[in-house]
Amino acid sequence: MTGNLLINVENMGIQFGGLKAVQGVNMYLNRGELVGLIGPNGAGKTTSFNMLTGVYMPTEGTITFDGIKLNGLAPYQVTQKGISRTFQNIRLFKELSVLDNVKVANHSLAKHSMWSSIFRLPNHFKGEVEMEHQSIEFLKIFGLDVYRDELAKNLPYGMQRRLEIARALAAKPKLLLLDEPAAGMNPQETHDLMELIAFIRKEFGLTILLIEHDMSLVMGICERIYVLDHGQLIADGTPEEIRNNPKVIEAYLGEEVIS
Numbered sequence: 001m002t003g004n005l006l007i008n009v010e011n012m013g014i015q016f017g018g019l020k021a022v023q024g025v026n027m028y029l030n031r032g033e034l035v036g037l038i039g040p041n042g043a044g045k046t047t048s049f050n051m052l053t054g055v056y057m058p059t060e061g062t063i064t065f066d067g068i069k070l071n072g073l074a075p076y077q078v079t080q081k082g083i084s085r086t087f088q089n090i091r092l093f094k095e096l097s098v099l100d101n102v103k104v105a106n107h108s109l110a111k112h113s114m115w116s117s118i119f120r121l122p123n124h125f126k127g128e129v130e131m132e133h134q135s136i137e138f139l140k141i142f143g144l145d146v147y148r149d150e151l152a153k154n155l156p157y158g159m160q161r162r163l164e165i166a167r168a169l170a171a172k173p174k175l176l177l178l179d180e181p182a183a184g185m186n187p188q189e190t191h192d193l194m195e196l197i198a199f200i201r202k203e204f205g206l207t208i209l210l211i212e213h214d215m216s217l218v219m220g221i222c223e224r225i226y227v228l229d230h231g232q233l234i235a236d237g238t239p240e241e242i243r244n245n246p247k248v249i250e251a252y253l254g255e256e257v258i259s
């Protein structure tokens, strides 16, 4: 039993050659929390996501997820344990249809076995039908079902961002990591996205860690926020506490206004 604690990061750090890109990071997320990770450009946010998802192996510290140590696991193993992510630069299968993008993610969890697929046993068809049904349900939630047969590359930008989240969700994660989901969106799209994130959190009982430069989004939906600067955590607290924290204001001076 791991109680309410879903992920616990202790003293996490990584060094690239002589550069300590991230060091001494302690953070945790309780089940069901929606937490922000902010910081100026180059602060180490995406590098932290890369460590949490097995893309980079931390050179120091431990990451414990749902009672299991994640250090040393490959990205696909981390996904199987229940962590999914989206990327700062959208990564979709551009030449596949919208529906197939979601089905691919769903496939890793398929209940039917390799043998039933190879020999096309009844279980294979049952599994395929179930998966297609589930994938379409995901698309509906994201307002993407009207585009289901469209190639991913032909979707409007804001919809591609949504599809990335739908795909991450199709892997049925316990923890969803969103890397700048509102990047490049207009204010209306950002507002709709905020509502969608709040909705999926509730609907799927998800825990979410969100990197985002759009402060209105972060401050508007996160319960707690961690702030990184030059690879180190300089603050954590409620949006109100973060907004008034002198260290945070200083880190952001000349970058953007925290409003």
Ligand SMILES: Nc1ncnc2c1ncn2[C@@H]1O[C@H](COP(=O)(O)OP(=O)(O)OP(=O)(O)O)[C@@H](O)[C@H]1O
Binding pocket: 016, 019, 021, 039, 040, 041, 042, 043, 044, 045, 046, 047, 048, 088
């Ligand atoms: N593979 C790598 N090799 C060398 N340095 C790296 C590598 N990955 C990241 N870094 C460095 O680590 C630091 C943190 O980068 P990171 O991309 O995590 O910042 P960030 O907070 O996500 O920034 P942004 O908001 O601009 O996306 C930067 O100095 C970056 O150049």
